[in-house]
Amino acid sequence: MSATLIPETGSAASTLRRNFWRGVWRVMRRKPSRLVGVVILAAFVLMAVLGPMLLPSPLPNDPTAITQPPSAEHWFGTDPQGRDVLALVVTGSRYVLLTAAITALITVVAGTSIGLFSGFKRGRWDTVLMRLTDMKLTIPGLPLLLVLATVWRFGSPWQMGLVLGLLGWGGVARAVRSQTLSLRERGFIEAARGLGLSTTHIIGKELLPSMAPYIAMNMLIAVTGAVYSQVGLFFLGVLPYESDNWGVMLNLAVFQAGALITPNAIGYLLGPLLAILLLTLAIVLVVDAMDEIFNPRLREE
């Protein structure tokens, strides 16, 4: 890839950017908790990318110490095969985060293009597309996934991410469409047209930058939903699985190791549970911070 960076020379643009970062900095400084979200999220990504490389594969198991409660040696105890739960959480994070990334990509591409198309064309196409979106939002997602599990193999992150992405673009599409319509109202698009700018230029250079925050926020919300769905599906035990991910761990902990009955398996349950909680917390904090940065009305006086 030969990347030649073209420096932005427009002074207006650079002032905007400076102000933007200043705004971000202000929000972050006033509530350090928001920065925490970004840090946790980065830690999870590192864990998913590097974790499985640093740990031996397959994980060492100790037949003399199966399903142990947390101890100094194993912070979250061991699983029924005598493997360290914390190591399992780390290796399992790859499946979860890779799926989330694929879902995010599909959600953004599909949602943005459909939303833009709807907002631009309006009229009949818009009505049809929005009806479709409404319909998709009405069909309960998890039951649909359960039914799909009988014909679709959700084994790999790619297969899982593909389905979740195709089911999850509704929110992004709605947000992009309403933004497009509101910019339209303000004569934004008409003015650009009047200047003789091409549609691609209007969308790429003028519309998308101002919408990016909304797209990003809705994408994060969709990703949270995706993480929650995929872990949930494995937890319910309706999917054949190839590797240990958090959902599989939860399923085995609750329905096989009896974590809700014996205190021995409590670590096995708490490990993946805390991982999910932390990841959701991080995403919530980031969305919250973004909301505050891009929605001046919410800024406390």
Place this chain on the structure above:
Amino acid sequence: MTLIARRLAGHLARGFVMILVVATISFFIINNIPGDPMAARYEKLVEGGMAPEAARQAVKVLYGFQPDGTLWQQYTEFIGGLFRLDLGVSVSRPGTPVLDVLTDAAKWTVLPVLAGTLLSFLVGIILGVYAAIKRTGRLGDALSVSGSLLHGVPQYVLALLLTMIFATLLGVLPADGSVDILYEPGWNAGYLGSLVEHALLPVLTYALSAYGGWILAMKSSVVTVLGDDFILAAELRGMKRSIVFRYIARNAILPLFTMLALSLGLLLGGAVFIEKIFNYPGLGWLLIGAVNDRDYALMGGAFLLITVGTILANIVADLFYTVIDPRVRSGEEVS
């Protein structure tokens, strides 16, 4: 009144289309299941000495359409059966029509979901008003954070945590089943008490998972209303705080009714987890059981009924909103 009728007609038409869509999804999934269960059963019956015609009929009774014939024929048979309320026969419960299994299970899903929704709605809006009024203080912050967190936490995580706290550690609530079998079903104190006791954890989980959404929505709604002119006017006229407060609450609640359907739908979808964890014999529990038992007629039926529940929730919420919002009543467009 005509407006309501018109809206209702539109809803019913849309609901009808939705039901068709969902039934079609079920049909194609059942038709494309690897291993072709219908053909397998037909072969088995014929091998067992049944006449081909009788075997074909038997399979039709089970799955709602014949094992051979064109796709279109099968499809029309399947949909036709749907409108005769004939959803086939459950394989995992031999001889029981799917419809009977579903109607038995529905109450275990609908009642807890409604109870949880109402509880979270009431608590959420009351606390939401406080969170908005005191949004610069510590209390408001704490409330908002609690809302954001609970809003983001998956339902099964909540259910597992609540089970751990109340059933495993404290041992004060039952974590399993819908009622104790010690009691004679009927209107006696023991049986009813046991029903309530077993419903507490599921209802609490539903309520907590929906509460976050309500408190956040109410907060932003109140903040919007606070900026309206009529509040300022009321304050300038020297009205009592309590009356102003009532003004605010009444106007801020209106937009929230549109969310009611969304919330109900979300909880209905989440019933799958909650019923699995608490071993509660509702529709979600049936659906998982049907997927695991490969009981396809029951699976399609449960999926359909959960969707119908969501559609009904949407219709009721929208009509309710039409009745209470003067702007909609006067025929104005409300986005």
